[in-house]
Amino acid sequence: MGSDKKSIAYILPNLFTSASIFTGFISISKSIAGDFESAAWLIFLSLVFDGLDGRVARLTNTSSKFGMEYDSLADIVAFGVAPAILLYLYTGIYYGRYGILVSALFIIFGAVRLARFNITTMKNDPSVFIGLPIPTAAIFIASMVLTVPKGSADGIASAVFLGASFMVAVLMVSNIRYPSFKKIDIKRPLMLKTFVIITMTASVIYLYDSSAIAIIVSLYILYGVIRAITLYLKKRV
Numbered sequence: 001m002g003s004d005k006k007s008i009a010y011i012l013p014n015l016f017t018s019a020s021i022f023t024g025f026i027s028i029s030k031s032i033a034g035d036f037e038s039a040a041w042l043i044f045l046s047l048v049f050d051g052l053d054g055r056v057a058r059l060t061n062t063s064s065k066f067g068m069e070y071d072s073l074a075d076i077v078a079f080g081v082a083p084a085i086l087l088y089l090y091t092g093i094y095y096g097r098y099g100i101l102v103s104a105l106f107i108i109f110g111a112v113r114l115a116r117f118n119i120t121t122m123k124n125d126p127s128v129f130i131g132l133p134i135p136t137a138a139i140f141i142a143s144m145v146l147t148v149p150k151g152s153a154d155g156i157a158s159a160v161f162l163g164a165s166f167m168v169a170v171l172m173v174s175n176i177r178y179p180s181f182k183k184i185d186i187k188r189p190l191m192l193k194t195f196v197i198i199t200m201t202a203s204v205i206y207l208y209d210s211s212a213i214a215i216i217v218s219l220y221i222l223y224g225v226i227r228a229i230t231l232y233l234k235k236r237v
Contacts, residue, residue: 009123013067015021016053017074020046024078031086037088038208040142042234046078047135070143072114079138080110087165091148102162105137106169110134113172132171132221136178140168140217144209178224180191 027042053071055061084106093100113134128205144164148157 010060010064013053013057013063014070016049016056017067017070020049020053020078021074022123023049023080024074027078027082028085031082031089034089036052036086036090036145036227039082040102040145043078043082043086043138043142047081048137048189050075064233068118072118075114075134076107076111080135082162083138083141084110086145089164090145091162091165094158094163106137106165107171109172110137114167116173129180131174131176132168132178132224134172134196136217136220137168137172139213140221141165143214143217147214161167171221171224176224176228 008196023042023046023067027046030036030039050071053067053074057067084103087106088103092103095102113131116131117129131175144161190204
């Protein structure tokens, strides 16, 4: 009986990983059908499942090498292929080979980012990511699709969106450090401040929906870039 419970405990995190893949595939099908808003929100849902699988594995003490590899394969579908297809069909399709190239590079660089993470995760500081995490890049694409009107798909806003997506893809394979909130240690004196920040952030998202998410993700991305430039300039002085 105990063995059966243990087997179920090992299966549970992988079920959430499978849900992330399945949700990512539904997002792809929605993009192909032209339902871009649903496709974008499904990427957000994949992020929820992706966050749950690791936490469930840690809570049940069922982390495994198989689970880590399976999670990476899920990420390339949910946060690589799904947002890349969404990007191409929403915007990239208007720019011919440029649109194809940017969308393809998003998947390729995302895969490189995951491969590098897998072989260096035990060596690096757990409080930082080296390179922009692929889920953050995917959320950037999804939130921008929800923010940039489809009517501007062949205009300036669309061109900026495509260019920004290319930069985000490059940031995934960069050496720029980004803060990780997965293993953050919130000490008691900071708990109230953290609670207030989370509450205010949630309030802004509630008021402004996808626009607020796009702004928050963009600020996170820019934070890493500005910090890297600042540190570089300090070393040059």
